[in-house]
Amino acid sequence: MNALPDLVRAADLIAARGSRLGRPLHILAETTSTNDEAKRAARLGAPHGSTWVAESQTAGRGRQGRRWISARGESLLFSVLFRHSGPLARMPLVSLAAGLAIAEAVERASPTASVRVKWPNDVVIADAQGLQLAKIAGILAETSTTGSSVDAIVVGVGINVLTRCFPDELAELATSVTLVADRVPDRAEILADALAGLDRDVPVVLAKGLGPLHDRLARKDALAGRLVRSDASYGIARGIDAEGRLVVEREGRREAWSSGEVHLVSSSPAERREGGSL
Numbered sequence: 459m460n461a462l463p464d465l466v467r468a469a470d471l472i473a474a475r476g477s478r479l480g481r482p483l484h485i486l487a488e489t490t491s492t493n494d495e496a497k498r499a500a501r502l503g504a505p506h507g508s509t510w511v512a513e514s515q516t517a518g519r520g521r522q523g524r525r526w527i528s529a530r531g532e533s534l535l536f537s538v539l540f541r542h543s544g545p546l547a548r549m550p551l552v553s554l555a556a557g558l559a560i561a562e563a564v565e566r567a568s569p570t571a572s573v574r575v576k577w578p579n580d581v582v583i584a585d586a587q588g589l590q591l592a593k594i595a596g597i598l599a600e601t602s603t604t605g606s607s608v609d610a611i612v613v614g615v616g617i618n619v620l621t622r623c624f625p626d627e628l629a630e631l632a633t634s635v636t637l638v639a640d641r642v643p644d645r646a647e648i649l650a651d652a653l654a655g656l657d658r659d660v661p662v663v664l665a666k667g668l669g670p671l672h673d674r675l676a677r678k679d680a681l682a683g684r685l686v687r688s689d690a691s692y693g694i695a696r697g698i699d700a701e702g703r704l705v706v707e708r709e710g711r712r713e714a715w716s717s718g719e720v721h722l723v724s725s726s727p728a729e730r731r732e733g734g735s736l
């Protein structure tokens with residue numbers, strides 16, 4: 459095992475929670491990307507629940523082709539293989555269910571922080587007014603497919619745990635568990651909680667859709683009631699619909715945004731009532 463000492467307990471904690479994920483647990487000193495590990499192993503027949511954790515990634519990736527950079531040993535970087543066959547349409551729900559599970563695991567490690575899910579796949583810490591959001595975790599769900607059907611799903615998760623200093627360009631936008639918690643974070647506990655949560659929530663949305671998780675998700679929605687903007691337009695976020703789309707009120711009408719980057723906008727109350735096009 460190549461883990462820093464704090465991760466050595468992870469396998470026992472996972473077993474104690476009775477999770478079907480994290481078995482087997484592969485802990486690597488370095489890899490290109492834990493999602494690559496999981497996808498490669500999926501092709502070779504690795505079982506449901508197999509999990510890869512890395513102390514460092516040389517080609518960690520995020521959504522929309524972005525790089526995911528983290529200093530060695532400061533984060534939790536892991537990917538979980540779900541054996542599942544079904545339609546691609548459920549994939550946005552997997553990211554949301556994973557976001558919710560990760561948010562709850564982060565909240566357990568930092569109970570006084572305001573941990574929220576930011577559609578479509580970020581976990582953030584909100585300030586007291588809910589107007590400033592700092593990213594604490596991101597999710598990258600990828601699939602192996604045949605035609606329009608999914609054979610296996612890889613859920614990749616990066617959680618900032620021990621980072622105290624972020625690069626200048628991220629300093630205002632990112633935070634970590636150690637910066638928001640009132641105790642020293644324990645990566646093995648967070649990993650075990652995260653896997654137990656993913657094991658509970660991801661199969662539910664795959665089998666039944668977002669319905670059973672909807673109330674919990676709504677309580678953690680970082681964007682609800684806020685003025686948000688995409689590249690093309692802006693409006694008031696009004697929750698997440700059954701297909702996992704962001705409902706946005708714009709010029710008195712509701713529309714559903716299905717993908718893309720969304721940002722909070724600080725605005726006057728008049729702008730907040732209106733919404734509109736950019």
Ligand code: BTN
Pocket residue numbers: 490491492493494515517518519520521522524526535536537579580595596597598614615616
């Ligand atoms: C995002 O916020 O855009 C998603 C970031 C996902 C990062 C994690 S780190 C572990 C796994 N391996 C990767 O290369 N990416 C995911």
